Amino acid sequence: MSKKKKFYVVWNGRKTGVFTSWKVCKAQIDGFDGAQYKSFADLDAAEKASEGKYDDYKGKNTKKPTLSSSEKAKYGRPILESISVDAACAGNPGKMEYRGVLTHNKQQIFIKGPFKRGTNNIGEFLALVHGIALLKSKNQHNLPIYSDSKIAMSWIRQKKCKTNLHFDASNKDLLELIKRAENWLKENTFKNPILKWETKAWGEIPADFGRK
Numbered sequence: 470m471s472k473k474k475k476f477y478v479v480w481n482g483r484k485t486g487v488f489t490s491w492k493v494c495k496a497q498i499d500g501f502d503g504a505q506y507k508s509f510a511d512l513d514a515a516e517k518a519s520e521g522k523y524d525d526y527k528g529k530n531t532k533k534p535t536l537s538s539s540e541k542a543k544y545g546r547p548i549l550e551s552i553s554v555d556a557a558c559a560g561n562p563g564k565m566e567y568r569g570v571l572t573h574n575k576q577q578i579f580i581k582g583p584f585k586r587g588t589n590n591i592g593e594f595l596a597l598v599h600g601i602a603l604l605k606s607k608n609q610h611n612l613p614i615y616s617d618s619k620i621a622m623s624w625i626r627q628k629k630c631k632t633n634l635h636f637d638a639s640n641k642d643l644l645e646l647i648k649r650a651e652n653w654l655k656e657n658t659f660k661n662p663i664l665k666w667e668t669k670a671w672g673e674i675p676a677d678f679g680r681k
Contacts, residue, residue: 556592593621
């Protein structure tokens with residue numbers, strides 16, 4: 470199977486711009502102090518990035534091909550009057566944290582962690598439960614909640630965090646939080662729509678920690 474072609478943007482190097490060969494790109498950055506560069510999956514995305522700033526793309530996953538305008542149109546647009554949740558985990562398992570933001574302006578409304586030994590899926594699950602409970606406490610029963618985790622969304626439907634993570638003294642606090650979340654789901658009802666954030670059409674979820 471042939472490798473998919475990549476495109477390389479150099480913002481700071483001997484020569485700057487878009488390059489179609491890693492060999493040529495490497496020649497611009499090897500040994501160059503403060504070199505700024507990144508690979509992209511398609512030419513349109515690379516050319517657009519070259520007109521912007523390196524900091525706008527630093528830490529973001531740019532290796533997945535972007536959708537065409539017609540493909541994006543199939544997904545519509547996200548509901549901005551909503552909240553978005555996400556988790557970050559350094560390793561799997563590893564140090565984990567999660568948070569929620571207002572979708573339209575990325576204003577953080579809650580953050581928890583870091584927990585010593587967790588997983589990304591656990592964080593996504595807890596973030597959803599936290600968001601649901603928060604909206605219920607504010608009587609915002611119809612506000613949608615976005616998540617980019619199908620697994621966490623399925624755990625919400627099952628009212629169970631179906632993780633295989635081993636728990637011991639190092640992550641006892643996380644286990645207690647999971648149990649509290651499961652109990653809350655069993656003892657409460659909610660009307661908030663739990664919606665899938667379509668990353669390939671809309672970009673990273675607004676609650677993303679930007680550490681990819």
